[in-house]
Amino acid sequence: xxVIKSILLVDDETLFHLVFDxxxxxxxxxxxxxxxxxxxxxENMFKKFQLNPGDKPECxxxxxxxxxxxxxxxxxxxxxxxxxGNGVVIGIISSSSDSIExxxxxxxxxxxxxxxxxxxxxxxxxxxxxxxxxxxxxGNFKVxx
Amino acid sequence: MIKFSKEDKxxxxxxxxxxxxxxxxxxLKMIDPDDDSVFKSYLEAATESDQSxxxxxxxxxxxxxxxxxxxxxxxxxxxxxxxxxxxxxxxAEDAKTVAVNDLDLVQKKTQFELIGNIxxxxxxxxxxxxxxxxxxxxxxxxxGSAETTLIGSTWSNLFGIxxxxxxxxxxxxxxxxxxxxxxxxx
Numbered sequence: 205x206x207v208i209k210s211i212l213l214v215d216d217e218t219l220f221h222l223v224f225d226x227x228x229x230x231x232x233x234x235x236x237x238x239x240x241x242x243x244x245x246x247e248n249m250f251k252k253f254q255l256n257p258g259d260k261p262e263c264x265x266x267x268x269x270x271x272x273x274x275x276x277x278x279x280x281x282x283x284x285x286x287x288x289g290n291g292v293v294i295g296i297i298s299s300s301s302d303s304i305e306x307x308x309x310x311x312x313x314x315x316x317x318x319x320x321x322x323x324x325x326x327x328x329x330x331x332x333x334x335x336x337x338x339x340x341x342x343g344n345f346k347v348x349x
Numbered sequence: 350m351i352k353f354s355k356e357d358k359x360x361x362x363x364x365x366x367x368x369x370x371x372x373x374x375x376x377l378k379m380i381d382p383d384d385d386s387v388f389k390s391y392l393e394a395a396t397e398s399d400q401s402x403x404x405x406x407x408x409x410x411x412x413x414x415x416x417x418x419x420x421x422x423x424x425x426x427x428x429x430x431x432x433x434x435x436x437x438x439x440x441a442e443d444a445k446t447v448a449v450n451d452l453d454l455v456q457k458k459t460q461f462e463l464i465g466n467i468x469x470x471x472x473x474x475x476x477x478x479x480x481x482x483x484x485x486x487x488x489x490x491x492x493g494s495a496e497t498t499l500i501g502s503t504w505s506n507l508f509g510i511x512x513x514x515x516x517x518x519x520x521x522x523x524x525x526x527x528x529x530x531x532x533x534x535x
Contacts, residue, residue, distance in 0.1 A: 207378065217414075219410055219413060219414045219417065220414065222406065222407075222410045223407060223410050223411060223414065226403040226404075226406055226407040226410065227407060229374070229375065229399070229400070229403050230400050230403050230404060230407065232378070234375075235375050235378055235379070236375060322411055322415065
């Protein structure tokens, strides 16, 4: 499987940034990982990407509840999909597995939902094997738990 | 992909052999070994070392994350316990206030009842004395006693005192009754 060139992680929990970075490296998922701690910062990045689409990450992982942000992860997914021209593989990574929220995310245009837990690596590995389908827009919405 | 010169590769291999220092991070994925088997082995060793370090860090980070979550849960639990405790203290204070008010009411009621009893007894005593004196006066009149004048003036004085005091006593009784009814209403 092809390595994802760049991933953007939007999550308020900085410790999870380290976990995700190490897990992605160990599993050989990505070459470059960028992290931001608020949905506002992520939105600002996507505003800039409208001017330079080449800088856009290939894949975006968004936390559901991002403390210290003006809006939640689902709203960020919706804005990236409908306001900032999409063009990325995007999904939610959250400790929640609430079916109502999952449906909301799906309706907002999320392609996947990864449940955060101590055992994140097997889920990321599964995601890695499905990644091409997401990239080619042939994969259905999937929950990894 | 990045390609290194033979000299650079050699320097990296020497650095790894002498000091166990390797290239780390995503850069490793971008280096082309260029059919150099020795450098390829170096890159494999570097990748292994990098992954081993990352695994260790990942485990430690996860442990810290778990501890943080536990601490956060404990803090939330403490917070809710504190709220419950404050509520309990507030309820206890309210109950204490009610009990103190009730006690005060009971004390007042007891005082009023005591005063009422004293007034009633006093009234009975006065009425009793009045009746006895009147009875003595009537007996003295009918028996033609020489003490009629003395008993008559005594009866007259006593009746005057009784009339004066009875208004005072009736007033006191009415006051006590009014205060008792008001307390019961509360």
